[in-house]
Amino acid sequence: MHKAPVDFVVGVDVGATKTLAGVVTMNGEILGRTKTKTPSEQSYRQVLSVIAACIEKAISDSNLPRSRIAAVGIGLAGLLDHETGVVKAEPNLGWESVPVKQALERELKLRVFLENDVNAGTLAEYQLGAGVGVKNLVGVFVGTGIGGGLIFDGRLYHGFGGVAGELGHIIVKTNGPRCGCGNRGCLEALASRTAIVRDLAKAIAKGRKSSLSKLIRNGDLRHIGSNTLATAFRDGDKLTMKIVKRSARYCGIGVASVLNLLNPEMVVLGGGVVEAFGSDYVEMVIKAARKQTFPATFQGIQIVPARLGDDAVLLGAACLARENIERLKG
């Protein structure tokens, strides 16, 4: 059977605060880019109809006939079954056992595929971003939490229960600080933005000086985002620099564990923290990782920043939709 290439698919990034959608061409170009608020406080049916409307708007804004759209790919956080398209648990939206694929296929009359957002972002970097041409790649995304995606032999690796890639929860410091997951010493508890802000708040509470002190209200630094931290870092705030450096060091130690275990060809570093601190952060991660890795394992591998920024999840979801459609056709 002749395989005609799938020329247009819709990619969607469903986040807790905003949903992005766009029609993606074979070259990874985004047409009819659309952004809308995710009404996370509402019922899942309402959230799904907002997502559907966002998709319809992207298709309509792309000026393509609807018949040219082959499928929709959706990336979203949380635990999901990418085969059935059921979201098992998404804490930010308060979802449990939501049949996203089924519901959206009925509403849109289009094939819908679902993927974890970090997996989607990793696949996008592999197919369209920093990792083009590489065979084995690990994506490391450092933000509020830390997520990972694994590409082995050119394919996204899901593991036995579909939940592989929880890089934020490898243990790098036994008996270390408490993690959001309840355990101690997870990478996420040492290197995420949450960890950086926690350490800053603690140090400031102890009387350490910082340009960020004035932004605290009753010890609460939660409203301090990556950009505020990045400004303090670039302006040379000593406390911020020290704590960010520590985060990068732990991130490098986590990367070293991944390198020693998986010996990938490339590690792509992305997420809000990496974007905010830029090449300074990436360099610190590389330095720490090199120190803890066998020379033979480190040889020839690349540790590079992600290239696709905020578009990664949308693009990766589109790549997956395209792959699935091509597989079904072929």
Added chain:
Amino acid sequence: MHKAPVDFVVGVDVGATKTLAGVVTMNGEILGRTKTKTPSEQSYRQVLSVIAACIEKAISDSNLPRSRIAAVGIGLAGLLDHETGVVKAEPNLGWESVPVKQALERELKLRVFLENDVNAGTLAEYQLGAGVGVKNLVGVFVGTGIGGGLIFDGRLYHGFGGVAGELGHIIVKTNGPRCGCGNRGCLEALASRTAIVRDLAKAIAKGRKSSLSKLIRNGDLRHIGSNTLATAFRDGDKLTMKIVKRSARYCGIGVASVLNLLNPEMVVLGGGVVEAFGSDYVEMVIKAARKQTFPATFQGIQIVPARLGDDAVLLGAACLARENIERLKG
């Protein structure tokens, strides 16, 4: 082209002290099992001719006509290129850049394939041992050091430079004890027999009571093997029990990191330490791993003892030789 099954291959386990060889049937039965001392202090040419003689003896003892032997598979420690069959570095034998495949093929007039011993052992457990029927499996071998092998989607995973699986060198305790590799806090530095013996020697030197005290000469416990430790453990020596428990806990933390990252279907625990302490040790590892793993990741997975014991490397090397020959035959 018709694929006739490869009925007999030779498997070889080249260790620093002894070399085992045997002709392996399609069912994993070993014929003509042969064991010889590895003359590790001699030149690589002499070691290779001892290995060749060991192989010849196994073939001759199997009473099979030499024409029925399709290939030879060799498992050995150290860094090697399984494609070219060159051993890049084997510290125990003092080898560097030794063309094992080429040299043995010339001597034996048989196809020879090379694999890292831990990878071979993992493959054997997957094809003939604890992991039959499983798709994704991680082998964890705890002995003097700690090694790992990775089976993804039914195939041994080698990584970019062929050195994947260095599970002993994931970092579980940043700033922890110094590892043989030079870094700090590696799993091997916390859970291997080397770590157990180090901690015992240290505690005894500090005056802690133990039934093992009388075996020490000038603080040197190096001659204490896994069986001596196992006897003290089973006899209820409190210090040994405490330190072995700690080793198992760290091993479980390492396994938890692997589970969170890779979500395999099965973890097979093998090696001298696991064999010596048996199901007690395995249970302690499972308990610690469960505590540090997401319930969704732990669900349905199995953590089980290896089944093939000392035959694992020989059998795995034979499996690989068989696979390679079948692939070459097309």
